[in-house]
Amino acid sequence: MMDWIPIVLVTFKALVLGIGMFFAIKWHYDQGNRLKDKLAVLRAGGKVAIVFVLALLVLGLVTFALGRKLGLDLTFP
Incomplete structure (x- = not known):
């Protein structure tokens, strides 16, 4: 069981950071389009x-x- 904890936590962290980066880039792109x-x-x-x-x-x-x-x-x- 202990062997899976780092794999699960690193995967979760990568998923959360990936989603956060996607929405951050999307927000900045939308702001750039709005502020011509x-x-x-x-x-x-x-x-x-x-x-x-x-x-x-x-x-x-x-x-x-x-x-x-x-x-x-x-x-x-």
């Missing part, structure tokens, strides 16, 4: 880039704060 204006597409892309950079910055700060709270030495050599 190039300026609107660039503006939307800029907003996504800004949100991504801000999320990355917040994640980094939270990671370092948690590391210091746990007593990890985060100084560069």
Whole structure:
């Protein structure tokens, strides 16, 4: 029984990620068709880039704060 668990879980994970990627690509394709204006597409892309950079910055700060709270030495050599 234990030999089948990784096979089932990896198959399930691949199926879920595959379905998610399909719908993500479909949604972006539909959005691209709806937003014919190039300026609107660039503006939307800029907003996504800004949100991504801000999320990355917040994640980094939270990671370092948690590391210091746990007593990890985060100084560069």
